[in-house]
Amino acid sequence: MFRPLTQTQKVVDLAIAAAFVVVFGLFSLRGALEIPGSVAAIVVLGAALAVRRWSPALALIVGWAGAIAQMSALDSPNLYDAAIPAIVYGCAAYGTRGVRWAAFTSSLVGAGVAGVFVARYPFVRAITGSIGDLPSAVNAFAIVGTLTAVTLLLAWTLGVLVATAQRSRRNRQEADEAGEQVAAEQERTRIARDMHDVVAHSLAVVIAQSDGARLLRRTDPESVDEALETIGAVSRAALADVRVLLQQLRYEGTTSVQPGLADLDVLLAQLQGSGLRVDVTRDDDLGALGTATQLAAYRIVQESLTNALRHGDLERPASVLLVRTPHGLEVEVVNAVDPARPPRSSPGGHGLIGMRERAGAVQGDLRAGPDGDRFRVRAFLPASVTAAIPILRPEGAR
Structure with missing residues (x-):
């Protein structure tokens, strides 16, 4: 539910949320003798802004709570509602698939709710008998609902595009890393094959020299010392080559001529x-x-x-x-x-x-x-x- 964020990202999000609450909170308090109900909505929406990247699902829930607080305070659409498209964007850009589609649905439902909330009084009058207020109610509902839906869906679409770009960038990075790993593995396989031939040649020399020394032990003792020196040199070299071979992750026993x-x-x-x-x-x-x-x-x-x-x-x-x-x-x-x-x-x-x-x-x-x-x-x-x-x-x- 919570995404890993860097310390810088957390500080930036908290600073944006704090600035939002301070600016719009002071604007709502200006000239008021008591704290208006819209301040609660501003604080809740600011909290949603603070967690929109850390937990998009939580931000969506808190954002709905802020919208409900605003309607409970009977506060009409205001400038601080700009936080809602930012929350929808965060859900689309950083949320899971379920959160992303929940934000899409919330955009449509929220547009309808906003339209009904703004046109509530003309609708009530039309229902209670003043049918002449029905056209104005429908117009208010259509205008507010359409504008809200367009704004929120644009924010959602932008978030989806950002998420798609990020996913594409990750896929390219993973493909590049996989290509490098494949190239390295292929090269290690070729190196292991080459080292196999080197070691096989060294062991063949050791075997031939030891067999020759055993046969010449009585007839030519001086040749035995020469053979032992050769065996020692070849064995040390073979040991070095075996160490190189053990560093490889692949082994392929095909033989090939070793160029020098x-x-x-x-x-x-x-x-x-x-x-x-x-x-x-x-x-x-x-x-x-x-x-x-x-x-x-x-x-x-x-x-x-x-x-x-x-x-x-x-x-x-x-x-x-x-x-x-x-x-x-x-x-x-x-x-x-x-x-x-x-x-x-x-x-x-x-x-x-x-x-x-x-x-x-x-x-x-x-x-x-x-x-x-x-x-x-x-x-x-x-x-x-x-x-x-x-x-x-x-x-x-x-």
Whole structure:
């Protein structure tokens, strides 16, 4: 029955109600020797104004009480009746479906009651024998009733339009949030599939190395130490990849070839064949980076250059910078923006979500956004020790 309101909304509603009571109450008391009965109606209608957003149903009930108090005081329609359309608006804009239609019905019933109240004396005279007063009674009833109905129904219609706009805005927000969640879930599923292949490869290396060490234990003891070192390195890398895998919410056991930084030349050739020129600057020792780091870097570069192909200025080349640091890999992709095809820089873009997921999967960080007339993507990916490690095989094995 009560809606949650902010402190500011409550203060504003109370201030409006207090100002209403003070202004119209003093206006009614002006020149009066005693407190008129209309003051009670003003106070009750002011209370309805105070709760019109907090509890529309209560405001409608209190509003009817104020109208009854006004009629009981035999006070004709007055300026303070402007509170009634505001109450009807509040019921239509903030009330439930039942309250909204109760306000609609109250508008029609209230218009009829107002018409009868204003034309009550001519009606009584017409009924008691002065039939000549009937036309004036009907005219008064029709005019007051019509004006009241039009005013209240306009307020009700405005409230319904506001409620519809608010509901539409909430639906759009929910749809946007659902779309972002779906995009994130899809990207996590792809990441989980990629990590599955990485871990499977690491475990295969461990198994092959352990089998080779067992067979060579007597004939080549030095090879056993080399195999154990390899197993330790691969196991640590596999553990890191398993931790990444456990962060995912989805798992799909399909296998796929894992691209790395060595595959960038093929990607760049494809993009250049599509019309995008790319200038690449990269260090020479990138092959020593872990598989997960290389995969994340490859996907980030791939998505960034794909966006450059779609939204960038193809007359100017894009640039890719891959710098190895003591702690990891710095990736920067910059492309010129085509004013006719501006990129989506909002955090809701699925491409940006995917790149952030890729960086976050290896405990990295990614930032992207416009930089003057260019769009810049920067990422830092921590290094892992999942280098390409040869499998030790016993002599004669194939």
